[in-house]
Each structure stands twice: as structure tokens, then as C-alpha cells.
Amino acid sequence: xxxxxxxxxxxxxxxxxxxxxxxxxxxxxxxxxxxxxxxxxxxxxxxxxxxxxxxxxxxxxxxxxxxxxxxxxxxxxxxxxxxxxxxxxxxxxxxxxxxxxxxxxxxxxxxxxxxxxxxxxxxxxxxxxxxxxxxxxxxxxxxxxxxxxxxxxxxxxxxxxxxxxxxxxxxxxxxxxxxxxxxxxxxxxxxxxxxxxxxxxxxxxxxxxxxxxxxxxxxxxxxxxxxxxxxxxxxxxxxxxxxxxxx
Amino acid sequence: xxxxxxxxxxxxxxxxxxxxxxxxxxxxxxxxxxxxxxxxxxxxxxxxxxxxxxxxxxxxxxxxxxxxxxxxxxxxxxxxxxxxxxxxxxxxxxxxxxxxxxxxxxxxxxxxxxxxxxxxxxxxxxxxxxxxxxxxxxxxxxxxxxxxxxxxxxxxxxxxxx
Numbered sequence: 001x002x003x004x005x006x007x008x009x010x011x012x013x014x015x016x017x018x019x020x021x022x023x024x025x026x027x028x029x030x031x032x033x034x035x036x037x038x039x040x041x042x043x044x045x046x047x048x049x050x051x052x053x054x055x056x057x058x059x060x061x062x063x064x065x066x067x068x069x070x071x072x073x074x075x076x077x078x079x080x081x082x083x084x085x086x087x088x089x090x091x092x093x094x095x096x097x098x099x100x101x102x103x104x105x106x107x108x109x110x111x112x113x114x115x116x117x118x119x120x121x122x123x124x125x126x127x128x129x130x131x132x133x134x135x136x137x138x139x140x141x142x143x144x145x146x147x148x149x150x151x152x153x154x155x156x157x158x159x160x161x162x163x164x165x166x167x168x169x170x171x172x173x174x175x176x177x178x179x180x181x182x183x184x185x186x187x188x189x190x191x192x193x194x195x196x197x198x199x200x201x202x203x204x205x206x207x208x209x210x211x212x213x214x215x216x217x218x219x220x221x222x223x224x225x226x227x228x229x230x231x232x233x234x235x236x237x238x239x240x241x242x243x244x245x246x247x
Numbered sequence: 248x249x250x251x252x253x254x255x256x257x258x259x260x261x262x263x264x265x266x267x268x269x270x271x272x273x274x275x276x277x278x279x280x281x282x283x284x285x286x287x288x289x290x291x292x293x294x295x296x297x298x299x300x301x302x303x304x305x306x307x308x309x310x311x312x313x314x315x316x317x318x319x320x321x322x323x324x325x326x327x328x329x330x331x332x333x334x335x336x337x338x339x340x341x342x343x344x345x346x347x348x349x350x351x352x353x354x355x356x357x358x359x360x361x362x363x364x365x366x367x368x369x370x371x372x373x374x375x376x377x378x379x380x381x382x383x384x385x386x387x388x389x390x391x392x393x394x395x396x397x398x399x400x401x402x403x404x405x406x407x408x409x
Contacts (some may be wrong), residue, residue: 021254037254040261047265054273061280063287076277096274100266140258 011208018204019197021134039134046107046131075099086243090156094242097148101141102235108132109196109227113219130227132196135189142188145238146181153245165245184241192234199226373397 024041027034057072065073079099083091108131116124131137153162166177199222207215377397 034253034257036257037252040254040257043258043261047261047268050265051268051272054269058273058276058280061276063284072273072277073281076274076281096270097266099274100262100269103269104262104265134254136252136254137258140255140262143255144259144262 011205014208015201015204018129019133019201021136037134037136038129039131039137042108042111042128042131043137045128046104046111049107049111050103075103083239086239087246090246091243094148094152094239098235098239101145101238102231105132105141105192105231105234106228109231110224112200113223130196130200132192132230133200135193138193138196139185139189141192141234142185145188145241146185148238149184149241149245150181152242156246188234188237192230195226195230199223369398369401372401376401 022038023035024038025036027036057068061069076095076099079095079102080092083095083098085091087094112128112130115127150162153165157165167174168177203215203219203222206218373394374397377393380397
């Protein structure tokens with residue numbers, strides 16, 4: 001094998017290693033062995049950050065907001081007005097759900113930026129990889145969103161009304177309308193998963209090929225911008241789907 | 248990476264838990280706080296609007312009262328000025344009358360004094376004339392008749408001379 005082939009194999013292996021979902025530990029309970037992956041651990045970290053943040057922020061609220069309170073009030077007000085714009089007066093009920101999705105995805109997608117920089121033989125003592133590179137996570141989000149969509153449809157139209165929506169505008173549209181309930185979660189899952197995974201792979205490639213100088217610059221787009229935009233896109237589409245269901 | 252597994256179900260449970268926890272710990276307290284503050288601000292704005300209305304009413308009344316007071320003050324000043332002018336005229340007229348009377352009295356008194364001085368002078372001159380005439384005549388001319396004649400003679404001289 002030539003040096004070039006060895007190098008290519010090494011890059012491929014390193015990337016495969018980087019994107020692999022590893023089992024952190026296994027829980028044995030009720031006769032079951034439950035593998036806890038590193039993405040679940042990251043999910044718990046994100047949850048802990050958000051819950052801790054919520055407790056700290058709401059502890060001392062000031063009448064004249066300052067600091068983080070300004071951001072939180074802006075975010076909650078924006079989520080309220082955004083959902084109300086799309087869903088009408090029902091929108092405020094869905095603001096916490098959409099807000100939770102946004103906060104989780106933004107935090108999860110930006111968390112890898114906290115990974116210490118390695119290189120020159122120095123290995124960072126911990127690494128945080130984007131958890132949405134795991135299709136289980138994005139699929140879970142998509143299924144939760146579609147569950148909310150279906151329940152909202154049932155809630156505001158009733159069972160008969162829900163069935164009627166399947167044959168709108170014409171009965172011949174029934175297969176396409178049914179297909180929507182498969183296509184929508186699939187597109188939500190694959191868009192988020194594909195974008196984040198692709199950005200992660202590209203960043204890994206850049207870090208391998210040009211380890212100095214370029215990675216921080218490219219991270220601005222592939223980690224920061226892409227992470228934010230995908231969180232926004234997912235939340236926006238979730239809002240649109242729910243709005244369609246309850247209109 | 249592409250295999251579905253237990254992570255899918257754990258994530259659904261995790262996100263559901265996170266949704267309920269964030270709704271309770273972040274959304275509800277923040278919304279409650281923001282709504283309370285909005286209500287308070289609305290209440291204070293309403294109070295401020297009411298207070299402003301009251302203040303404007305008070306200002307309007309104050310300005311009306313001030314205008315009335317200014318009008319009354321002007322009337323009082325004008326009245327005082329008129330009264331002062333009238334008083335001044337009266338005082339001046341009285342002073343003029345008094346001065347005329349005083350001057351008149353002084354003139355009368357002066358005339359009286361002049362007349363009395365004339366009379367006294369005439370008596371003295373008559374006495375002196377009588378004494379001179381007694382010495383010339385060699386007899387005493389001191390009776391009351393002689394003196395009266397002498398005085399009448401002197402007065403006659405004065406009348407002729409005057």
C-alpha cells in the first residue's frame with residue numbers, strides 16, 4: 001500500500017471513528033440491557049444546562065430586566081408572537097413546545113464549540129460531538145413533532161374532522177395526504193441529521209487536512225451558523241406543520 | 248449512526264421530560280412575571296393618565312383663577328390709581344385753598360399791623376409835636392383835646408401826602 005493510500009485510509013478511519021455513536025455504558029434493569037450512547041449523555045448535559053439555566057434565570061427576576069433576563073424575555077416574547085402569527089390565538093399554547101425545541105437544538109448544536117482545540121500531538125481531554133449527528137435523536141424530534149401535529153388535528157377538528165382533512169381538497173388526495181404523515185417526519189429527520197452530520201464531517205476533514213488557522217474560521221459557518229440555522233429551520237417547519245393541522 | 252435503537256426512545260422520553268420541566272421552571276414563571284409586570288405598567292400608565300387629566304384640570308382651573316386674579320388686581324390697581332389721583336387733586340385743591348386763605352389772613356394781618364403802626368406813630372408824633380408846641384408857646388398843651396386835635400392834624404397831613 002502506498003503512503004497516499006495509507007493517508008486516505010487513515011482519514012477515512014478517523015472520520016468514521018469521529019462520527020461513530022459509541023456506547024458510554026449499559027444499564028441492566030428488569031432483565032434488559034439498555035445501551036446508553038454518548039448522544040444520550042450529551043442530551044442529559046444539554047438538559048442539565050437548560051434546566052440549571054432556567055432555575056438561575058427565574059430566581060431573581062427584576063422589574064427592569066438586565067443581562068440574561070433581557071435575552072430570556074425577548075426569546076419568550078418572540079416565541080409567543082411567532083407561534084401566534086402562524087397559529088392564531090391557539091399559538092401561545094404551543095410556544096413552550098416550539099421554544100423547547102429551539103433551546104434544545106441551539107444548545108445541542110452549539111455545545112461542540114466548547115470542545116478544547118487539539119493538534120500537534122495534543123489531545124483535548126474531552127470532546128463534545130453534535131448529538132444531532134445521531135439519526136435516533138433527530139427522528140425522536142420529528143416523531144414528537146408529528147405526534148403534536150396529529151394530536152392537535154384531533155383536538156381542534158375531532159376524529160371525524162381529522163379524517164375529513166385526509167380527503168381534502170378531493171378524496172383522490174387521500175394517498176398523498178397519508179403520505180404526508182410519512183414524508184414530513186422523514187424530511188424533518190433527514191434534513192437536521194444530514195446537515196449537522198455533513199458539517200461535522202467537513203469540519204473533521206478540515207481539522208485533519210489543515211489543522212492550524214482554517215478550522216476556527218470554518219467553524220463559524222459549519223458549527224455556528226449551520227447549527228443555528230438548522231435549529232431555526234426545524235422549529236419553523238414544526239410550527240408550520242402544527243399551524244396547518246389546527247387551521 | 249444510522250441504526251435505530253434505544254436512543255430513539257430515550258430521546259423521546261428526555262425531550263418530553265425537558266418540555267414539561269422547562270414549561271414549569273422557565274415558561275410559566277417568566278410568563279407570569281411578564282404578565283404581572285405588563286399589568287402593573289398598564290395600571291401605572293392608566294394612573295398616570297388619570298393623574299395627568301386631574302393635573303390638566305387643576306392647571307386649567309389655576310389658569311382661570313390666575314386670569315381672574317390678574318383682572319381683579321388690574322381693577323384694584325386702576326381703582327387705587329383713580330382714588331389716588333382724586334385724593335391728590337383734592338389735597339392739591341385744599342392746599343391751594345388753604346394757601347389762599349393763609350395769604351389772605353397774612354395780608355389782613357399785615358394791613359392791620361401797618362394801620363396799628365401808623366396809629367402808634369401818629370400818637371407818638373402828636374405827642375412830640377405837642378411837646379414841641381408847648382415849648383414854643385410857653386404853656387402846657389397836654390389836655391386830651393389838644394392831643395386829639397394834634398393827631399387829627401397829623402392824619403390830615405398823611406392823607407394829603409398819601
